[in-house]
Amino acid sequence: MSLLQEEREIILSNEYVDTFDFAEVAEFVKNASKDLFISHHFKKKSKMLVQPRGGFPTYKKQFALYEFFVDANVDVLPLTIDSNTRLNDYATSKKMLRLSEENDVDMLNGYPLVNHGYRTTRKMITHFNKPVSLRHGTPDARLLIETAIASGIFEIEGGPITYLLPYSKNFPLDKAFLYWKYVERVCANYSKLNEPINRESFGPLTATLVPPSITIVIQLLEMLLSLEEGVKSFSVSFAQQGSMNQDIVTGAVLKKLAKYYAAQINCSDASIHLVYHQWMGAFPMNKDYAEQLINMSTVIASMVGADKIITKTREEASGIPTKEANAKTVSNTQYTLGILNGLPNVVDEEEEEMLTLQVNAIMEAVFNDPADTLWRKVFNSIKNGIIDVPFSPHIINHNNMITIRDAKKNIRIIKRGNVPIPDRCYAYDKAQCDLTKDTTSIVNDIIHDIGIMQ
Amino acid sequence: MKVVTGVVGNDIHVVANRLIELSLNARGYEVFNLGVNTYLEEFFDAAVETGADVLMISSLNGEAEGWSREVKLLKAKYKNLDDIIMMIGGNLVVGTGNAEDIVPRYKNYGFDIVCHQVDLNTGLDMLETLLKERSIQSKETKESNK
Numbered sequence: 001m002s003l004l005q006e007e008r009e010i011i012l013s014n015e016y017v018d019t020f021d022f023a024e025v026a027e028f029v030k031n032a033s034k035d036l037f038i039s040h041h042f043k044k045k046s047k048m049l050v051q052p053r054g055g056f057p058t059y060k061k062q063f064a065l066y067e068f069f070v071d072a073n074v075d076v077l078p079l080t081i082d083s084n085t086r087l088n089d090y091a092t093s094k095k096m097l098r099l100s101e102e103n104d105v106d107m108l109n110g111y112p113l114v115n116h117g118y119r120t121t122r123k124m125i126t127h128f129n130k131p132v133s134l135r136h137g138t139p140d141a142r143l144l145i146e147t148a149i150a151s152g153i154f155e156i157e158g159g160p161i162t163y164l165l166p167y168s169k170n171f172p173l174d175k176a177f178l179y180w181k182y183v184e185r186v187c188a189n190y191s192k193l194n195e196p197i198n199r200e201s202f203g204p205l206t207a208t209l210v211p212p213s214i215t216i217v218i219q220l221l222e223m224l225l226s227l228e229e230g231v232k233s234f235s236v237s238f239a240q241q242g243s244m245n246q247d248i249v250t251g252a253v254l255k256k257l258a259k260y261y262a263a264q265i266n267c268s269d270a271s272i273h274l275v276y277h278q279w280m281g282a283f284p285m286n287k288d289y290a291e292q293l294i295n296m297s298t299v300i301a302s303m304v305g306a307d308k309i310i311t312k313t314r315e316e317a318s319g320i321p322t323k324e325a326n327a328k329t330v331s332n333t334q335y336t337l338g339i340l341n342g343l344p345n346v347v348d349e350e351e352e353e354m355l356t357l358q359v360n361a362i363m364e365a366v367f368n369d370p371a372d373t374l375w376r377k378v379f380n381s382i383k384n385g386i387i388d389v390p391f392s393p394h395i396i397n398h399n400n401m402i403t404i405r406d407a408k409k410n411i412r413i414i415k416r417g418n419v420p421i422p423d424r425c426y427a428y429d430k431a432q433c434d435l436t437k438d439t440t441s442i443v444n445d446i447i448h449d450i451g452i453m454q
Numbered sequence: 455m456k457v458v459t460g461v462v463g464n465d466i467h468v469v470a471n472r473l474i475e476l477s478l479n480a481r482g483y484e485v486f487n488l489g490v491n492t493y494l495e496e497f498f499d500a501a502v503e504t505g506a507d508v509l510m511i512s513s514l515n516g517e518a519e520g521w522s523r524e525v526k527l528l529k530a531k532y533k534n535l536d537d538i539i540m541m542i543g544g545n546l547v548v549g550t551g552n553a554e555d556i557v558p559r560y561k562n563y564g565f566d567i568v569c570h571q572v573d574l575n576t577g578l579d580m581l582e583t584l585l586k587e588r589s590i591q592s593k594e595t596k597e598s599n600k
Contacts (some may be wrong), residue, residue: 439480
């Protein structure tokens, strides 16, 4: 028996799992409908796929949510997992699920997939016969993704960096790399049986003034960590940043460099897709304004040339959205995509060059780390500040990089910390901003720049 | 002047915490930032360890209220913390409340400065005013002891 299989048996002999039948699950994946695989839909490339977010504690409510989404002409269904499951606290999620079922009040902020189990959940997924994307935020997602794939969920979001640095203060980053290595290998193995399982990285990170170079570097590194384990279908992603031009430049550079770096490790056979998140920062309280913002995000996603868009709702500022509001966004977004025709082709060569130089310099510094494997190089690079994510709560993150918006609302680096931003790019970024002010006014500017859409 | 700061409890909201650190640095304080998700014991331990003059606790999700009830009790267990300036700010209740009710309640919990939904720089100005008053007082005490 391989080491991986031994580990799988330990992970799945969990008191919260009702006997995991490896052979039956493999047989199910092998014969599963192609429609369940988002990788299959990406191949057809007929339109930008629309995917909302959403998860409710009970089977009944999740089923009802999916009915609403299907009526709204959804392309990809979400399954958002509750926060207890994300932290592997299955006992609490079990208790809260029971309370939700008995009292008709939601006691969880998502679907506790492990507690429901794959036999139950698979009935719902195969009933709707649409691709489902797993949305969570779990550093140790081993049991969760085993359950997800056995349920018919063939897109797995996340990664060791993007699911840790924005969400955790002190979960050990080295452990997260090893737990995600397991996820990649399981996805790669199942990919041999039918259409490939798609892995997606979480580009928005902290959604707070993250400069595009940091976003792209982390997207590329999670892609490489995934491809080197044998994953054949991968989505890089980022969220609306606040400047349409910067989004278009970011999309172009990310697409180009993803192909380039995949080829460098002889993985050109893997298909790479681009996902765009509608605005992930603070939303306006005014629900009509929120709809305008969402609509604008859709336009930008089209300009960027995204393969999939992930939607927000008009209720974003006030809490977990109702299924009605959530479905409304899906149909509105589909409508906007349908009428958006004859888009201009915008290319900003100077900005693309600057961004590419930044990304390549950081990537080179990561590869030059003396560690023996890629994950250790990446781990060391985060530890020594070569990669620095603004506003990450994690203790390993340096927090020495400072960014603000220029007059056109592009995110610019005004303090690079330990990140090896080339001098020329650093001077260029700083030249776009008014740095004559004192620090107190700059802090006020940062506060304003974070709340730009409110 | 040394300041220990952080976000109390299981609150992970980090943005204001970073901005507090930046602003304190800009005003010339020596900052020890414990970050988000910090328990009361960790604040007091850090204050002793660094010899801080100010302990500045912040909260966004409002869970500060639950923790603050234990401040006096816990602080009494530490030696050498009698002179530390205790400051708390952010969103200090779960749900909504008004400052007239909240401020006296928190002063009773043992805080010298309480900022409920107060602008960052206004709060830091309040700290500076108090620090000035204290330094004048301590000078006067020294004078009168001569």
